[in-house]
Amino acid sequence: MIKLENVFKYYRSSGHRKIVLNHVTLDFKPGRSYGVLGVNGAGKSTLIRLLAGNELPNGGRIVRNARISWPLGFAGVMHPLISGRENVKFIARVYGQDPRKVMSFVEDFAEVGAYMDAAVSTYSSGMMARLAFGLSLAIDFECYLIDEVTAVGDARFAARCKEEFSRRRKKADIIMVSHSMSTITEYCDHGIVLAGGQMHVFRNVDDAIDLYKKLNA
Structure with missing residues (x-):
């Protein structure tokens, strides 16, 4: 459905470089719905914009083999x-x-x-x-992108x-960013935690929520 191939994304601010995705390779499989979690500033909204094509990575490439929505309600x-x-x-x-x-x-x-x-x-x-x-x-x-909007x-x-x-x-599949654990659990069967420029994928949403809670403690 969507493939990230060695994707590198960063922003420059006040002379500092904030890395959002640090050479990430990942396949979003068809027939699955992913909930993306992460602390404030981790880059969740940036990820959604990259998947939608609203922004481009600084390195690597994103391959889309399906009809992907813009962020829902954007x-x-x-x-x-x-x-x-x-x-x-x-x-x-x-x-x-x-x-x-x-x-x-x-x-x-x-x-x-x-x-x-x-x-x-x-x-x-x-x-x-x-x-x-x-x-x-x-x-x-074929895939809806959702950033905190249902x-x-x-x-x-x-x-x-x-x-x-x-x-x-x-x-259709969904890739959803939300701070609501109940929403993620209701709509998604796989979980992703974005932290430190890496994407940690879990087949069980509850495991992703557990890691997110530890990071957000």
């Missing part, structure tokens, strides 16, 4: 100066989907009403999140998000 996928409708149609075409089918789903799911024809820059943060989340679910991906909005909308996402999980 509003940066949309252009702020055009309408929600224009954004949805454009992204649907980019991914080879039927624009009318995608639009129908997003209009019903996002519940932004007449704002669908307004520039995305005029949306509230909640409207933006609902549109982005609905668009993420409207495209048929639902947005009020309780009713949150329940609807969870129900729709559960349908997608029946035929």
